[in-house]
Amino acid sequence: MDRQLLTIEANTPVTADTWHMKLTGDCAAISAPGQFINIRLDGFFLRRPISIYDHEDGWVSILYKALGQGTRAMSEMTPGQTLDVLLPLGNGFDVSLCTPHTLLAAGGIGMPPMYGIAKELCSRGITPQVALGFNTEEDILPLQPFRDLGIEPVIATADGSFGVKGFVTDAMETLDYDYVCTCGPEAMLKAVYEHMPDGQLSFEERMGCGFGACMGCSCRTKYGTKRICTDGPILMKDEVIW
Amino acid sequence: MPNGSNTKQNPLATELCGLKLDNPVIPASGTFGYGQEFAKLYDINILGSISFKGTTLHERYGNPLPRIAETPSGMLNAVGLQNPGVDHVIAHELPEFKKIYHKPLVANISGFSIDEYTETAEKLDAEDQVGILEINISCPNVHNGGMSFGTSPEAAAEVTAAVKKVTHKPVFMKLTPNVTDITEIAKACEDAGADGISMINTLLGMRIDKKKRTPLLANQTGGLSGPAVFPVAVRMVWQTARAVKIPIIGMGGISSADDVIEMMMAGASAVEVGAANLVNPYACKEIIEDLPRAMKELNIDRLADIIGAAL
Numbered sequence A: 001m002d003r004q005l006l007t008i009e010a011n012t013p014v015t016a017d018t019w020h021m022k023l024t025g026d027c028a029a030i031s032a033p034g035q036f037i038n039i040r041l042d043g044f045f046l047r048r049p050i051s052i053y054d055h056e057d058g059w060v061s062i063l064y065k066a067l068g069q070g071t072r073a074m075s076e077m078t079p080g081q082t083l084d085v086l087l088p089l090g091n092g093f094d095v096s097l098c099t100p101h102t103l104l105a106a107g108g109i110g111m112p113p114m115y116g117i118a119k120e121l122c123s124r125g126i127t128p129q130v131a132l133g134f135n136t137e138e139d140i141l142p143l144q145p146f147r148d149l150g151i152e153p154v155i156a157t158a159d160g161s162f163g164v165k166g167f168v169t170d171a172m173e174t175l176d177y178d179y180v181c182t183c184g185p186e187a188m189l190k191a192v193y194e195h196m197p198d199g200q201l202s203f204e205e206r207m208g209c210g211f212g213a214c215m216g217c218s219c220r221t222k223y224g225t226k227r228i229c230t231d232g233p234i235l236m237k238d239e240v241i242w
Numbered sequence B: 001m002p003n004g005s006n007t008k009q010n011p012l013a014t015e016l017c018g019l020k021l022d023n024p025v026i027p028a029s030g031t032f033g034y035g036q037e038f039a040k041l042y043d044i045n046i047l048g049s050i051s052f053k054g055t056t057l058h059e060r061y062g063n064p065l066p067r068i069a070e071t072p073s074g075m076l077n078a079v080g081l082q083n084p085g086v087d088h089v090i091a092h093e094l095p096e097f098k099k100i101y102h103k104p105l106v107a108n109i110s111g112f113s114i115d116e117y118t119e120t121a122e123k124l125d126a127e128d129q130v131g132i133l134e135i136n137i138s139c140p141n142v143h144n145g146g147m148s149f150g151t152s153p154e155a156a157a158e159v160t161a162a163v164k165k166v167t168h169k170p171v172f173m174k175l176t177p178n179v180t181d182i183t184e185i186a187k188a189c190e191d192a193g194a195d196g197i198s199m200i201n202t203l204l205g206m207r208i209d210k211k212k213r214t215p216l217l218a219n220q221t222g223g224l225s226g227p228a229v230f231p232v233a234v235r236m237v238w239q240t241a242r243a244v245k246i247p248i249i250g251m252g253g254i255s256s257a258d259d260v261i262e263m264m265m266a267g268a269s270a271v272e273v274g275a276a277n278l279v280n281p282y283a284c285k286e287i288i289e290d291l292p293r294a295m296k297e298l299n300i301d302r303l304a305d306i307i308g309a310a311l
């Protein structure tokens, strides 16, 4: 982990409340999908943790939902502005554990890390299945990046306006898999957990530092106390205590 | 003077009860872990000392989540003294610390009874790496203990006297600002034999989750720290420095070299930097490196000369 000054190259809305931001700078230390960055914003004391969506040499991108004051301020930023960012944070998904029949399942803004895993798995010759849940058709996040990898995500919407009516777990029922990587709100994670033979889950928690110093994010696991920011955000299925 | 040696020429040098510090900057307990995360970023031996995470006799998981909330210019925390317990700290954390930090440490200790304080203090007193014992009688985030010892002069004196009996190292009592008159507590500690005062711990606060219509933190209340509390801390250090003769480690909202100077003018012999480390992991390093500039601007030759200059 280190502090980097990144420059906004693009910051564009992809749905009514979600933005895509591309940042250029030194991102060489990023080592696994599911890692996150912690962004300092003028006028806010704590940093904002956001998952890495995609990255290559010299750039990183994120998808973020403008929910509160900080993310709304981000949505008003313009190309050329710089951001003070800590990266990479967290353990990330261990892609080497994925089987040939891996399913990537996400709810809402839990999608970004799924793209990172899909990209990594495809480079290893495994094409995963992808199931995504959204509230309504308008909320569906960009699917083209998955299609470019040769994957057609199965979509569920809570109101039935697109794809399967229901939650991501309803979309999962139509699929055949033996390993799951998942990210999303806690209620969704819990539901997916009940449907997964084995796999990895990404958790969200309020953070003081994001790099292991404050114990603000500690949770109990079957193998002792872990810090979501450094020992997580990804936990293995067998260690989770709800 | 990045690796300031403790010679007469070092303009940043200061002293706490005979313990010489290369500079007054000490990361505050609970905001620097056991140094490992920061040692990966810079040589932490530039620090004056380090106050490590509050240690209790037994292991503690701490409070349920969420434990952190943002505030204007600061944060609330309700970590609740999560730590692996004193025996584990001595067996594992201190040996790991030794590999990355070669100066005396400040051992921060908490308890839920007088016996817990003394047993923990006795064990840490026996460790060569420990230079100062900082007795936290001010944690607002644990029930039946912590802060309750720090809100009455009698109880504060009782803990002080009991800890002094079992230790040989300087004992700094860490005080809570959540009292009517902090100088009364400080005086009671001084009279009971305290070698110094550490102040301030966090101010009790609360945020509401407006969507859920409940307190945001699972513990309901949390301790406020960060720049928001700086003037409160300066005022309390200043008042206490006028009331006691023992040295003070001043803290609360420090995030710049200029803040360090202001706190020392208010009466602090050294300072701790807390929340600033969490948002800027290089905070202490940058403060130390910027001190010569800030001193020059204010015509300060030696930092030690300005301790209590504003009293």
Ligand SMILES: Cc1cc2nc3c(=O)[nH]c(=O)nc-3n(C[C@H](O)[C@H](O)[C@H](O)COP(=O)(O)OP(=O)(O)OC[C@H]3O[C@@H](n4cnc5c(N)ncnc54)[C@H](O)[C@@H]3O)c2cc1C
Residues within 6 Å of the ligand: A036, A046, A047, A048, A049, A050, A051, A052, A062, A063, A064, A065, A066, A067, A068, A069, A070, A071, A072, A109, A112, A203, A204, A205, A206, A207, A233, B069, B070
């Ligand atoms: C590991 C991790 C990865 C994340 N990845 C993404 C992502 O890819 N895209 C995305 O849109 N969001 C993501 N989030 C959630 C994102 O951090 C919050 O939505 C954001 O911090 C809200 O900030 P705000 O100022 O808009 O909201 P406010 O409610 O005003 O924020 C107040 C404080 O609460 C914290 N906070 C509020 N909601 C959350 C939350 N859900 N999780 C953690 N802290 C919170 C903020 O960081 C801030 O300190 C992630 C969170 C974590 C922990």
Ligand SMILES: Cc1cc2nc3c(=O)[nH]c(=O)nc-3n(C[C@H](O)[C@H](O)[C@H](O)COP(=O)(O)O)c2cc1C
Residues within 6 Å of the ligand: A208, A214, A216, B028, B029, B030, B031, B053, B054, B055, B077, B079, B081, B108, B136, B139, B174, B200, B201, B202, B224, B225, B226, B227, B229, B251, B252, B253, B254, B272, B273, B274, B275, B276
């Ligand atoms: C996350 C966090 C954890 C803390 N843990 C402890 C602790 O274990 N023991 C203690 O004496 N003080 C603890 N404190 C209080 C700080 O040491 C310090 O007194 C206070 O935060 C004021 O300084 P600041 O404004 O620079 O943060 C903690 C503070 C924070 C923010």
Ligand code: FES
Residues within 6 Å of the ligand: A206, A207, A208, A209, A210, A211, A212, A213, A214, A215, A216, A217, A218, A227, A228, A229, A230
């Ligand atoms: S957020 Fe500070 S330890 Fe995880």
